Amino acid sequence: MYAALDIGGTKIAGALVDEEGRVVRRVQHPTPARESARVLMGAVDAVLDGLAKEPGWSGIHGLGIASAGPVNTAQGTVSPVNIPAWRDFPLVAEVRSYPSLLAGIEPVLVGDAVAMTAAEHWRGAARDVDHALCMVVSTGVGGGLVLNGRLHQGRSGNAGHIGHISVDLDGAPCPCGGRGCVEGLASGTAIARQAVAAGWVRPRGEEATAAAVAAAATQGDPAALGAFDRAAQALAAAIAATATLVEIEAVVIGGGVAQAGDVLFAPLRRHLDSYATLDFVRGLRVGPAALAQDAGLVGAAAAARASAGRAAAARTSAGRSAAGVRVRG
Structure with a gap:
């Protein structure tokens, strides 16, 4: 437990x-x-x-x-x-x-995105995958990596933070200090903002949210479809860059924006075909996360479980080393 x-x-x-x-x-x-x-x-x-x-x-x-x-x-x-x-x-x-x-x-x-990654690798959509990128696309964009079958957190625990990869050299400044970051193009907030700028009119009494834009996109609204296409292109560029760098085999996307289903995933897969062109990054599996509300809790438990396993292995190794020491008389 x-x-x-x-x-x-x-x-x-x-x-x-x-x-x-x-x-x-x-x-x-x-x-x-x-x-x-x-x-x-x-x-x-x-x-x-x-x-x-x-x-x-x-x-x-x-x-x-x-x-x-x-x-x-x-x-x-x-x-x-x-x-x-x-x-x-x-x-x-x-x-x-x-x-x-x-x-x-x-x-x-x-971190919360790394926890989601750990959860999906333990018992979700990235189960039994040795090299994966898991993403949270919601108010912000975060992510985590599984490399060689293990959660890869990096020195400070922020490895895989794909939301702040720059995909537009002349893009808008990002609060992180960068420019043209994925988060500024593909987050739920960015999707709603882009749809409004392109002429989408939110339903009376509703807020301008990515969910509302997704609903309009399913009805064929061109501005709504365009906003999701733009977000999908930004995500595809960042995913392809990540795949080229660390050679992943699967991408799992969770968070509120992923609830849009094919409104997001269809253009994402299409754009990914244009960006992931090298032999070793083609054919990436991209799909929605399997865990929802409890992903953070399950991921935190997974991290604790992995740490406990490493500690037990270290104790076993130390015990074997001690048992092998011969005292000279």
């Missing part, structure tokens, strides 16, 4: 997850995103309190934390864009000091 936390701008969720990746118990509290760092940590503690009351808590082998980013896994800190009070906040140290946490359990931190 593994404990998991999934921390975002609207909710803080916790779960106990079994060895098969099934959520056994779930606890959730709203995120007091505009409150102080202490109040925010109090909400995290409240979720842990709920999990600690469950019988399975006494048998957990690890605890994983998925958090909105940026994150720094080396330092154990988080600086979520949508949680202003947490800047370089020592989340791992705070969770480690939780009174009811079992001795020897070391919290494992991952």
Whole structure:
């Protein structure tokens, strides 16, 4: 059994997850995103309190934390864009000091997109795939990598952050400091903005969202179709670049924008044929994510499970080395 936390701008969720990746118990509290760092940590503690009351808590082998980013896994800190009070906040140290946490359990931190990647690789659409890119296309665009059958997080835990690959040298400035980033062209916000600029008129009483644009696209609205085509082209360019760099075999896309189905995936596959032209990147499998609401929790548990497995292997190796030492008399 593994404990998991999934921390975002609207909710803080916790779960106990079994060895098969099934959520056994779930606890959730709203995120007091505009409150102080202490109040925010109090909400995290409240979720842990709920999990600690469950019988399975006494048998957990690890605890994983998925958090909105940026994150720094080396330092154990988080600086979520949508949680202003947490800047370089020592989340791992705070969770480690939780009174009811079992001795020897070391919290494992991952970014939310990396958690989604871990979940999809464990029991989702990237299961049994050794080289994959998993993406979240929603209000922003994030991603994570599976290389050689293992989650690849990079030095700081942000490897695979495809949303800030530049695909337009003369594109608009991005809040990250770059220019022409995928996120500025393919996020749900960007799709809605492009559709409005192209003449799409949102239905009376509805907000201009990617979901509303997708609904219009299914009815053949040219501006809506054009906005999704533009987003798909940006995604295709970034996916092809990633595939060329690290030679992936599959791409899994989750998040709200992926709910548009073929409105997104049909032009994406068409554009990918134009960008992924080298022999070793042709024929990439591209499809929707299999996990939804609990992907962050399952991914956090997967990261904890992998860490526990590495620790156990290291202990076994150390034991064998010690047993092989001969004392000279």
